[in-house]
Amino acid sequence: NGKIAVALTGNPNSGKTTLFNSITGAKQHVGNYPGVTVEKREGFRRYQNKDLLLVDLPGTYSLTAHALDELIARNFIIQDKPDVVVDILDASNLERNLYLAVQLLELERPMVLALNMVDVAKNMGTKIDLNALAEKLGVPVVGTVGNRRTGVDELLTAVVNESGNKVREPLRIDYGADLEEKIASLEELLTKVRYDLRFPGRWVALKLLENDQEIIKLIAGLPEGAAVVAAATDARQILQEALNMEPELAIANYRYEYVGRLSREVIIAKRESVLTVS
Ligand code: GDP
Ligand code: K
Ligand code: MG
Numbered sequence: 001n002g003k004i005a006v007a008l009t010g011n012p013n014s015g016k017t018t019l020f021n022s023i024t025g026a027k028q029h030v031g032n033y034p035g036v037t038v039e040k041r042e043g044f045r046r047y048q049n050k051d052l053l054l055v056d057l058p059g060t061y062s063l064t065a066h067a068l069d070e071l072i073a074r075n076f077i078i079q080d081k082p083d084v085v086v087d088i089l090d091a092s093n094l095e096r097n098l099y100l101a102v103q104l105l106e107l108e109r110p111m112v113l114a115l116n117m118v119d120v121a122k123n124m125g126t127k128i129d130l131n132a133l134a135e136k137l138g139v140p141v142v143g144t145v146g147n148r149r150t151g152v153d154e155l156l157t158a159v160v161n162e163s164g165n166k167v168r169e170p171l172r173i174d175y176g177a178d179l180e181e182k183i184a185s186l187e188e189l190l191t192k193v194r195y196d197l198r199f200p201g202r203w204v205a206l207k208l209l210e211n212d213q214e215i216i217k218l219i220a221g222l223p224e225g226a227a228v229v230a231a232a233t234d235a236r237q238i239l240q241e242a243l244n245m246e247p248e249l250a251i252a253n254y255r256y257e258y259v260g261r262l263s264r265e266v267i268i269a270k271r272e273s274v275l276t277v278s
């Protein structure tokens with residue numbers, strides 16, 4: 001009946017709470033995530049005859065199983081299945097913020113990018129081609145200045161539009177021949193595991209190769225899952241030899257390369273550093 005669940009994600013200090021407050025006003029509710037003491041903020045907003053339920057997730061730089069905040073963010077997105085994930089990026093620090101964005105995109109949920117702090121980026125002489133970024137990532141991108149409420153309506157319009165959509169073309173970072181071969185074979189093995197898999201198969205395969213203890217535990221506990229975990233252990237050994245490094249490091253490197261290239265492609269102007277004469 002027009003209810004839309006929206007999760008706000010992003011790096012710490014990208015402006016999540018500022019945008020959350022701009023969108024929801026004072027009507028916020030603070031709770032805890034089940035079993036942990038990390039604060040969960042919920043708020044409401046009626047927009048274009050829809051009820052938006054917003055959740056402000058903990059700020060993170062990545063989505064590994066090493067940190068509680070990162071686990072909370074990814075588990076919320078995967079298990080609660082918000083209708084739309086809004087990733088709030090600090091436009092003045094685009095490359096670093098894109099590192100989280102691509103990991104969120106790999107979760108294959110409907111998503112909108114809010115490129116916040118475009119005022120700060122502009123003052124630094126940085127201009128970003130939002131359309132190019134949207135096209136390359138396959139998601140809508142809206143420029144915002146959270147503390148001035150600039151772009152908030154445009155952002156909400158994009159959220160409402162996206163909520164009725166299936167995920168477009170999921171982002172596929174090319175992890176290179178060695179990793180891609182193992183990802184494909186694990187993904188194939190995973191189709192035989194009978195599980196209520198809300199996680200995308202490719203994402204689970206990547207997490208197994210990254211030695212993600214949460215996902216390993218989850219899969220190992222499922223019927224036929226132990227064989228997949230064993231195959232992943234073998235694959236990790238082979239990859240370690242072939243790549244001459246831990247597979248998780250190789251995967252992170254491919255992501256860094258991808259976001260480095262992407263940010264160079266979409267930053268259309270960058271002021272030359274000013275030489276000081278002494
Ligand atoms: P969070 O950690 O992601 O929740 O970030 P906050 O909402 O706490 O914002 C961090 C700081 O950035 C605060 O001082 C905000 O007032 C400021 N801020 C948020 N959005 C913008 C913006 O678009 N432009 C500028 N210049 N400052 C912003
Ligand atoms: K903050
Ligand atoms: Mg905050």
